[in-house]
Amino acid sequence: AELRRQIAYVPQNPDFFPGTLAENIVIGNPFAGREDLENALKLACVWEETRDILDRDIGDVPMTTTLTARLSLARAYLQNARMILVDELPN
Numbered sequence: 001a002e003l004r005r006q007i008a009y010v011p012q013n014p015d016f017f018p019g020t021l022a023e024n025i026v027i028g029n030p031f032a033g034r035e036d037l038e039n040a041l042k043l044a045c046v047w048e049e050t051r052d053i054l055d056r057d058i059g060d061v062p063m064t065t066t067l068t069a070r071l072s073l074a075r076a077y078l079q080n081a082r083m084i085l086v087d088e089l090p091n
Contacts, residue, residue, distance in 0.1 A: 009085045010087065011072065046071065
């Protein structure tokens, strides 16, 4: 369990679940606050694109391949893991 907490994984085809965009990103760290979420989105270079739609239902967000990959990265950044394993990002 200790080793697992030190590794974050970014899959090639990430899954998203019913709920808001913000809920889908913090799923990897449910204790993350709004500031943590903002920082993770900035690290993933998607803050400007998502800041006004974080409370929108995931089904109402137009998901591009690039947006999907960056949201998955933001999810990994929120885990505060020592290592991030990435399975082939687009571009």
